[in-house]
Amino acid sequence: MNAFVLAETENGARELCAGARQIADEVTLFTFGNAVTGVADKCLHLQIPEDAIADDAYPSVNESFDASGAKVVLAEPTVRVTSLAGRLAAHANTAAVPGVNALKDGVATSVYFGGTGVKESKPETDVSVYLISAGTFDGTQATGTDTVEEVEFKAPEKLAVKKGTAALPKSDIDLASADKIVACGRGFAKEEDLQLARDFASKIGAEVACSRPLSEGVNWFPREAYVGVSGAVVKPDVYFAVGISGQMQHMVGCNDSGTVIAINSDKNAPIFKQCDVGIVGDLKDVLPALTKAL
């Protein structure tokens, strides 16, 4: 059997090709990022024209997929590859299985309702398309040739025009290797109150993180800083959840922490059922008290 991998980052290509190798004899990688060698039997590389968006590369992707004869597609869940995977799924008369974090005998495991459940599902169609979360497969296991073939960009009849692009600011947040994390939620009413969390974090040598609304709702934090099902999954020794209610979508990102400590003014907040140590209190009183005492 042949597998078709759709990826844009080198890491994504490595992991997905390693996974594809476990289920298929032949692996074709399609990428519009840098060509990656040594991971697939063939790397198909497409250069997106300056004024086009990668999402509109679907005629080229679908044609390459047809030519590959593959029945399984593993796709990296970036914004653009997620679009292309959807176009490819529709082309192959199927639906993509989203959020896959394990794949065995065609049955995919995905998070359901932000972690409230775990769903197992299986395509019933001739072609299976899976969007695979980072870390599902071990990229170091990938093997392959140095063959790279250039693929031509075939524009769809109606397409978007890219007018400009700019690099997003790089953040120096390193949640993956932090052994202590102080995470801030909507309980922080004003941006300047975050200083209370920053002072406490610097006192104990912790990284500062947040819930999704503080990054995407009000932009107080970069995207790399939010923890949860759609953000960072972290495993520090100690996780402080400050002014965070404890919704599943957030908690799946920190459930594997050693100790969870909660500060919340609402005694009924769900976080208190998911913490080791907690205090019902105003973060404006509790954080300075901690900073002073430690």
Add this chain to the structure above:
Amino acid sequence: MNILVACKIVPDDQDITVASDGSLDSSRAHEIVSQYDLNAIEAAAQLKEANEGSTLKAISVGPKKADDSKTKKDILSRGVDELYLMADDSLADLDSRATATELAKLVNKAGDWDVIIVGDGSADDYAKQTGVQLACALDVPYVAGATNLSFQEGNLEIQRNLESESEDIELAVPAVVSVSPEIAEPRIAGMRDILKAGKKPQNVEAAEEKPEESIETVSIKAPKQADRKQEVFDASDGEGLDKFVSAVKEVL
């Protein structure tokens, strides 16, 4: 311009309980508009308000219980003029392709349209696939993840964030656009909006036939939960804060 917004009605995950066999029970859950679809409705309403003479209709496909009077009113109280809902138990838990096939039928009933706005992803599967499948079903362009959306000289101007860069995009209509939640904070509807919502047209219908599904659900179970000590203090009891500080010291 004529705007459509697609939204999904889902059980509130706060009300989902775990049955003794580990399965999830949402039978007693309230029906709500999926969280990020509220941001999509708001973005659509702002686009309508910024372009005089525009219309905004909502389309939705779901099980029978999605035909919930409070939820329908909620949608119509957020700047939406009219609702098209297909509610039928044969439409429960559809995959993205089947959902798009049914939504496309509603699109064809809703009259002329220039743009269909969809949310980032629904609360249940968070697949981010329905918008692109709908674009395929209607054979129109699709752009995902808009953080800003406006209509200028007959074209959509879109800004979006990818993983490490942003893009400015111009897109001719008709098109489907998915929006990132940060595009707009959902409004809090006032009493007048809610009263007015009750008088707006609602077109509710059953499914014509059960759509063909591509994905079979094998199982849905609750995940294993970490056992936590749940030692909770109260700052309003005299010594609560001190005891908490000592407990934290011990952990560190």
